[in-house]
Amino acid sequence: DTGVSQDPRHKITKRGQNVTFRCDPISEHNRLYWYRQTLGQGPEFLTYFQNEAQLEKSRLLSDRFSAERPKGSFSTLEIQRTEQGDSAMYLCASSLPGSEKLFFGSGTQLSVL
Amino acid sequence: DAKTTQPNSMESNEEEPVHLPCNHSTISGTDYIHWYRQLPSQGPEYVIHGLTSNVNNRMASLAIAEDRKSSTLILHRATLRDAAVYYCILIMYSGGGADGLTFGKGTHLIIQP
Numbered sequence: 001d002t003g004v005s006q007d008p009r010h011k012i013t014k015r016g017q018n019v020t021f022r023c024d025p026i027s028e029h030n031r032l033y034w035y036r037q038t039l040g041q042g043p044e045f046l047t048y049f050q051n052e053a054q055l056e057k058s059r060l061l062s063d064r065f066s067a068e069r070p071k072g073s074f075s076t077l078e079i080q081r082t083e084q085g086d087s088a089m090y091l092c093a094s095s096l097p098g099s100e101k102l103f104f105g106s107g108t109q110l111s112v113l
Numbered sequence: 114d115a116k117t118t119q120p121n122s123m124e125s126n127e128e129e130p131v132h133l134p135c136n137h138s139t140i141s142g143t144d145y146i147h148w149y150r151q152l153p154s155q156g157p158e159y160v161i162h163g164l165t166s167n168v169n170n171r172m173a174s175l176a177i178a179e180d181r182k183s184s185t186l187i188l189h190r191a192t193l194r195d196a197a198v199y200y201c202i203l204i205m206y207s208g209g210g211a212d213g214l215t216f217g218k219g220t221h222l223i224i225q226p
Contacts, residue, residue, distance in 0.1 A: 004156075033213055042200060042216030043157065056212060091156045100145065100204050102214060104156030 002026060004105035006092050012111045013082055020078045021108045025094030032075050033102060034067055035091040036060065043091055049075060082112045117201045122221040125191050133186040133220055135201030140181050144203040148175065148186050151219070152197045160186065160199070196224045 005024040013019050025032045031050050035043035046065070047057045051072035061067075064082075069075040079086055089109050093102040118136040125131045137146065147162040161168055161175045163184070168175040174187040188195055200219040 040218070042198075042218050043214075045213040045215065048213050093156070100147070100206060101159050101162075102149075102157075104158065106154070107156050 004092055004094055004103050006090075006105040006108050008108055009106065010109045010111075012113065014113050015082060015084060017082055018078065018080045019082055019110065020076050021090055021092075021110075022074060022076050023092030023105060024074045025092070026103055028096065029094035029103070030072070030097045031095045032069055033093040033095075034075070034077050035093065035104075037089040037091060037107070038087075046077075079110075082110075084112050086110060087112045117203060117217055119199075119201055119217060119220045121218065122223065124223040124225060126225050127193060128190055131188040131191045131195070131222065131224075133188075133199050133201075133222065134183065135185070136183045137201070137203055138182045140203055141205065143205050145206055146175065146177060146181075146184050147202045147204055147214070148173070149200045149202065149214075149216075150195075150197040151200070152194075157200065157216075162204075191222075191224050193224050193226060196222055198222070 007022045033048040034046040036046055037043040045058050046061050047067050049069040052069050064080045067077045089107040091104055091107045093104040095102050145162050145164050148160040149157040150160050151157040161170055161173050163175045163177055176185045198219040198221050200216050202214050
């Protein structure tokens with residue numbers, strides 16, 4: 001399977017703990033995107049990278065959130081001091097250079113107790 | 114990205130055609146109309162896109178109004194596997210790739226056997 005891969009698929013944590021998610025984009029896709037989706041809503045844009053550079057961050061990305069893509073390949077999204085309101089599906093997507101077509105992974109479902 | 118308006122939900126019978134409408138009255142001349150769908154427990158997947166002319170692919174057809182203020186996604190023969198949330202999104206092409214998609218709530222398509 002050469003699609004976008006996200007790990008883990010599910011994460012349960014206690015409030016106040018830190019969590020980290022990983023996304024492996026499709027090979028040769030230079031853009032990588034993070035989205036968050038809560039029940040009944042469409043995905044909300046968080047941030048995106050072009051290669052290793054983080055080009056845009058949504059105001060939804062509070063200072064407890066940090067995303068990295070150090071070598072322009074896989075990316076990590078870390079949430080520090082998790083809150084119950086962080087419970088959501090975190091989706092990763094990637095795209096080819098110059099393409100407006102995004103390919104999404106299956107997401108990481110985070111539950112904060 | 115310009116705003117789109119879609120019905121919250123629609124219901125159809127299996128093996129019948131489905132017409133999913135989208136209004137985008139503030140569309141600009143450089144906005145492309147994209148459709149994505151999201152199956153249960155999965156990330157969104159690209160369906161089709163167009164600018165002015167009607168488009169067909171193996172998944173669906175896209176009919177675009179002459180004034181481009183509305184469009185319709187057509188599933189010619191719906192199956193139970195087409196039950197999903199369908200998102201209509203406008204993207205301004207810059208040539209550099211997508212800065213990120215803005216999703217609304219989409220249309221929840223229910224297929225009755």
